[in-house]
Amino acid sequence: MQTISRENYLKAILKLEGRADIVSNQALADKLETKPASVTSMLHKLADEGWVKHEAYKGVQLTGEGKGIALATLRKHRLWEVFLVEKLNFGWDVVHQWAEELEHIGGEELTNRLDAFLGHPAFDPHGDPIPNALGKWKDGRNLVQASQAEPGSVVLIKGVLNSGEEFLQHLNTMHIQLGLQLIVVQRYEFDDGLVLEWPDGRQATISHETAQNLLVEMKQN
Amino acid sequence: MQTISRENYLKAILKLEGRADIVSNQALADKLETKPASVTSMLHKLADEGWVKHEAYKGVQLTGEGKGIALATLRKHRLWEVFLVEKLNFGWDVVHQWAEELEHIGGEELTNRLDAFLGHPAFDPHGDPIPNALGKWKDGRNLVQASQAEPGSVVLIKGVLNSGEEFLQHLNTMHIQLGLQLIVVQRYEFDDGLVLEWPDGRQATISHETAQNLLVEMKQN
DNA sequence: CAATAAATTTAGGTGTGTCTAAAAATATTG
């Protein structure tokens, strides 16, 4: 039996709060790959700790303290991902699971030292912003899904909406990576797929779904 | 309830095998701070996995596979300790507990990358040798307990026999650290305490117990 | 070598996070 940590519950609630105002047990169960009954049970414990507010049948919300723990965990996760990629030279596709374990180790002091060692990175290897020691981040970037880019525009790859191993490996085979500059050559009518041009002049097509999961900065039009 | 991992059991058996040929449940229970009944129960599971040979009432022994896992875990533990001290600038007195958690993360690939990143260190921050990827180490050093050093001899601090936080912090207050060169000035008759002289000429006394837990290389006599 | 002491194992129980199935509450829809 794979047991899910309290911190992972809090992190999942944090992420779901970003999208919908109320977080349902169903959504949590799906995200954490567990059963609604288990979610209910754990929410009671989190509420007892004062980390969430939970009203029966009404959904769940992080308290200030709960959000703090969730953000600290997210920070640790993303810092460790930077470590694994920048220092140990792993690919962005393989670091998530290790970071999922590393994020539970040590407290603020360890995290802050790691942060300093890494040079206070602002983004993780998937382009996600890293909260600072106070749980804040400033994301000055104005990113859009690649699927929104008009033909003729030049874009910079800055993030992904899907950090799953499978998707990232697909990007690897396409030679798509963070920082890459691409030209959107054409959009297909029938399936919304995009034809892209690489700096070396090579062209290739990505599906609409792939484009939806790619976050880009518009460089020029 | 603090649960003890299988790897920690194997590591503990490995260390106890170094001292006595048979490893008793009692010794394991003491080292792991648990109860003999819990040890018996876990030994059955380890035996089922094929990691130890356990004959009821007769003690336990690592199998080849078990020893491999124990050595790999020890390797990871010590490499992470090097990381925490060398890269994150923590003191040798605080890194053990974190390494105790870090050692369970990732497999060979992660460990080997960490090893390479750290420059293939041969010893951890407490002077303990780090097994290589094959579980071997060569310790060309000929270390003795500082308590054995004769007055007049010059010694180099190379290790400790007690890596507990308390003892290491005691060494910190005495300004004793790995690599330090000391002169053994005098031994007290009545309690076997040692008077040492630091490079700056300062002298201080350490107890016999402290000297027993300090491993030194004899530099000259 | 029998009596006693010590170590080990077994028996039975606890706490925690999970599960399935049934009951209860809320949402949806004809």
Added chain:
DNA sequence: CAATATTTTTAGACACACCTAAATTTATTG
């Protein structure tokens, strides 16, 4: 707005590592 569908909760079990206490085996000693 009543019937139906969906979501959530409760009830009851299971797995796991732990515990205490009792039974068993091994070791020590007079």
